[in-house]
Amino acid sequence: MMTPVFEFQTSRSKVQGSGAFHFLGWQFLAPNLNPAPNPNPNEPVTRRRLGAGLRLGLGEFSWLLSPLGPGRRRFGCLTLAGLTLLAGCNQNPDSTANNPSGKALRAGGAKKTTIALLPKSKGNAYFISCTKGAQRAARDLGIDLLFDGPTDPDPARQNEIVENWITLGVDAIAAACENKDGISSALRKARAKGIKVITYDADSLPSAREFFVNQATPQGIGYILMDEAARLCHTQGEFAVITGSLTAANQSEWRSYVLERRAALYPGMKMAALRPCDDLKDKAQSEATSLLAAYPNLKLFLSTTSLGVPGAAEAVKQAGKAGQVKVIGLGLPNENRRYVKEGVTDSVILWKTEDLGYLAVQAACALVQGTLKPGAKTFKAGALGEFQVQGDNIMLGKPFIFNKDNIDQFDF
């Protein structure tokens, strides 16, 4: 299910910057071996010829590497060309040809803006989805996007990656922080070196970054949950809330906004019960089953924790009450796809992760170019239009509702 993580770079035929090659199904970016276009037509001719000849010669042998047929010879050729590049032969004619705008990538010289994107962990479907949006932004902006992160959520590795990027000399870093304090010192170091830093998804300490791309406010989450619940119950009836634990600060905050919205707009709705599920699907299921027995008039389950949604859905399904008792909550599409398709779960609420990645890269780039400054009230992010800025938070806006009609467009 999981594609190799660097597939994101670009499609095989479209390679940004200099040449690239493939090995064991991975795409490697060729190092920038000063492939500056040479304006002097006399001297480089021999070189260019030599390069072309070399490529032709290698092309002849590319079948050795590509037993799958002539269609793949190009890649074999690219592979060999890349290998020679790696071997220190620094004139690959492709590298200049693929660099149309003449913005030569000369090591140390003026070059394309490079933005580095750090996920909490690389294999996480949530962040893979974010990265898709980030790539789209990079394409729109014509910038270079680096994507790297720990294989497992590991703050030590995150620090190391950020420190590597500092010496590599990227222009901006967009980070999703696994641990606030752990990474903040590394991010502050980056800022001290003139690198622009923004955070997305999970914030660092405020002093370590310029902006946080905030995917959702507690108020936005609470309100949309209650609105959706009222819509499904036609503003009348009892509902039960399933929470991760009774003490979790973020969940209590969301719940308080749910109740605030109910009191303000939906007096016909009543919260019949509140049960913790310890963030376990099994526990959520057993709680929901007992709630179904205890409250026969129950019309809806609202879960503020992600595993509570499939847990409650399983309970409703096994009780044979699918359709009579609705299920909604915060969660990931993949965890709930089955129940949504079966008609047990009605709405899963989260945000568009691709837009989050897109916005993060757009904001980082705008910071580098100076078009986004502290104190801004709005920020225009390319194809997605305008976003509100509250203080140093760039708001992604309203959460997104995944339902039967659209859930198949998302994979995370």
Next chain:
Amino acid sequence: MKSPLKSILLRHETVLLLILTAEWWFFSAAGRNFGTLDNTFDIIRHSVEIGLLALAMTAVVLTGGIDLSVGSLLGLCAVLLGMFWRDAHLTMRVAAVLTLLAGALAGGFNAALITWLRLPPLIVTLGTFSLFRGLAEALTHGVDTFTGFPEAFLFLGQERWLGLPAQLPIFLLFAAGIWLLIHRTTFGRSFRALGFSAEGARYAGIPVERRLAMVYVLAGLTAALAAIVYTARLGQAKADAGTGYELLAITAVVLGGTSIFGGSGSVAGTLLGVAAIAVLNNGLVHTRQPREVAGMLTGLLLLAALSGSVLLKRLATVRQRWQSPPEATERTSS
């Protein structure tokens, strides 16, 4: 007779040094900002903990043993350091000393099982590998993270001292100490004797158990030291600190030419092994290759370096035999 030049060329360390130079040359040519002083210091900073563990591991492997628990012990010691400081309200200095003691104690536990019960080190440390990590997780309930350490402590891991990464002097001192111990004392010689043949060493009058216990306590102490440096570098201590470090350390030791069966090896080789792996990992980032390649290339490097030096030696013996059979017969007849 072998010429001195040839014997130097045939040494495993020379092969490694050549590999390291080649890596360095390649990455500075192909990478962006690779050869800078800043990056060199970054490489050092990131490899100090592995380096410390690898040095202690050299002593362990020389005796023919192995210690799989150092990574987990690093995690446990990091957590203990955090607890001593935050929960027991001790000063950082006292907490660090207590952490070192705890590390030595944990190493002593390994040593007791290995020497008193005569259990194989692989099994004992496989057990403590899980035990120490489990303890660290139990102490923090898997979620507690220690942060907000005082600036003066973080200086050790993050700042520069006399222009050098602040942890470098610690590492150099430690490396010098281990070098002296292994190459310049009778202790070190006895480690090697143990590795060759424990029974032989016993007949030679070496207190086998005491020496074995010493290396495992040393390994535990080193894991605690690495935990302190690690915590200072990251500014946080969590139960998952140092996951997988034991294998990285063993890789560096073996890459450095120390025989896994014990008996032969050198501190210089281990240091070169650590450097070769660290440079490879860092260089790949600077040439913008995917990080995953690093694991693959480390494996290839290990296999290539080991088989390379074996092949060179074999080639030399074949050539020698081919060149000098008459000489040899002469010698035996005379």
